Amino acid sequence: MNRLIGLSCVMMVILGGWVRHSPGTNSPIVPTDTIPGRFGFGRAASAAHLTRLDSDVRPDGIGLPPGSGTAGQGAVLFRAKCAACHGPGGTGGPNGALVMTAPADALALSGKRPERVIGNYWPYATTVFDYIRRAMPFNAPGSLIDDEVYALTAYLLSANKVMDSTMVLNANTLPTICMPAQHLFVPDDRRGGPEIR
Amino acid sequence: MKKNETERTPNVSRRSLLGGAATAAVALVQNALAKGWPAMAVQVGISQYELKLLDDPTRVPGLPPGEVGTRSAFEKLVKKPSDISSRSPLQDLHGIITPSDLHFERHHNGIPTVDPARYELTIHGLVHRPTVFSLADLKRFPSVSRIAFLECSGNFRTGKETMSPQEIAGLTSQSEWTGVKLSTLFREVGVKPSATWFLAEGGDAARMTRSIPVQKGFDDALIAYAQNGEALRPEQGYPVRLFLPGWEGNMSVKWLRRLELGDAPWHTREETSKYTEPVRAPGGGPGKIRQFSFEMDARSLITYPAYPAQVERGWIEIRGLAWSGRGKVVRVEVSTDAGRSWQVAELQQPVLDKAHVRFRHLWRWDGAETEICSRVTDETGYTQPTLKQLIDARGPDTGGYHLNPITPWVLKADGRVFHKPQNWR
DSSP: OOOHHHHHHHHHHHHHHHHOOOOOOOOOOSSSSSSOOOOOOEEEHHHHHHHHOOOOOOOOOOOOOEEOOHHHHHHHHHHHHHHHOOOGGSSSOOOOOOOOOOOOOOOOTOOOOOOOHHHHHHOOOOOOOHHHHHSSSSSSSSSSSSHHHHHHHHHHHHTTTTOOOTOOEEETTTOOBBTGGGGEEEEEOOSSSSSSO | OOHHHHHHOOOOOOHHHHGGGGHHHHHHHHHHHTTOHHHHHHHTOOOGSSSSSSGGGGGOOOOOOSOOOOOOOTOOOOOOSSSSSOOOOGGGSSSSSOOOOGGGGEEESSSOOOOTTTEEEEESSBSSSSSSHHHHHHHHHEEEEEEEEESSSSOOOOOOSSSOOHHHHOEEEEEEOOOOEHHHHHHHHHBTTTTOEEEEEEEETTOOOOEHHHHHHHOOOEEEEEEETEEEEETTTOOOOOTTTBBBGGGGGGEEEEEEESOOOOOOGGTTSSSEEEEEETTTOEEEEOOOOOOOOEEEEEEEEEEEEOOOSEEEEEEEEEEETSSSEEEEEEETTTTOOOOEEEEEOOTTTTTTTTEEEEEEEOOOOOEEEEEEETTTBOOOOHHHHHHHHHHHTSSTTTOOOOEEEEHHHHHHBEEEOOOOO
């Protein structure tokens, strides 16, 4: 008997979940406690919209635009647009250094901690391009054309001695540059629990 | 006597005083100045110091209701802004909700002004239906609210005795956030199984970008458009921000304009050059750099008594905040003898997941100089370490990210309270 009541309750719940009838009418009420697969809100993103918006660059080079630049061209741009904040040659100014001033070994011997700059800390060269293009110069972000971004990237990589100063930087060559610090990066190993990491 | 005085008070109705609603604004200011009403001075932006306080506020009619509320002119709650951040005054706050205007700020190139009528969130990449959502679209989806903390991962300062909780750890705040679950939007656009990471991009002048595992998007990420019952503040990402409960604040990208689904992280500047920490290699050898350290380790901090408070001997209720990015706080312990012994503090309910919890411990101070501190344990069994334990584990070059040490306060015999500097370099 109990089992029978239980069963009928289950049936009512199941049926009630599908179709309920409001008092006084015979029109079915759609259940309100389930989320549809799609709501149909928003509009389709056009290819032109995505092209305008999507400027990010990955380490494998996906997202790099056409264009090119050299360290020589970048040196001229750097003096004009970057040195005021990052110092002559990127060796340090009001907004930090970008270029190594001495080999890490020499600094370690002298007991000084090396400044964390592109050449000794950044794991991917593509990040330099992506960041300059999206956020620099600080007072006029987005003002550089892609050739200028390639040139400044070439200048900074060359000044950090991770790239030959005569190399032409473009979408094919930039992802091939191996950064000295890349092998140092490890994923987070903290997992909670009693161990302090 | 008192009764007679009250009877002698002129019976002026509020309406007659104002001379009608149409001239209310002008009349209010004039009357406020004439009568020396301090609260009205705040409403019209006049310094408290320019006015005399009334001896007896029961002797004149009070102020009418205002369009927006005001903070008492007696309360001097301020954030401490630098060029790039401002800090919540933790020592001045009660309970667990940070008033929205006192929520900490950290920007990477200022606060943009985003027109909500033109706002769009684009979701694309490894999805079946690349879609653009307006703000109105986002608000049509089922909404959720949750109370959770937000903490910058670079939130520990030390170095001198005269530092308040705000100066030491003011880059953590807590709000009730409301929005649409990111999982709802992921289903809407049809995230492909090959998508493992997504890029979140802000619409500020830094175009802040972070790579985030897709799983977090399905777990508990929120596309938030409201904070503490109203639209987001501009400083918090108006009109829409990402909110990732328990994870380092930088990832909760403000002024959110784009989400791109991909099969690998982008290694943006803010997850390589910044927001990473050098760590000692396990078993010795050259040091490593820890990356994608998302979760905020459990932390607690006594916010009273703390610098610049001065206390008296006798009963003191020690108060503070505790939280964990990995779940719920299960226990807070307080020591009043420099860590030699610990007592379990009382936790104010409700204790919420990934949220600031208020703890209290009643203590009778005998007036002798001592050190007080707190430590939290979360539901994973993690107990807040000392700075020495952190440095032992990570090495001396670890930098300033993800430091959550036990933070002692020194009570001098005269009742002054000082930070105990925690230097390791």
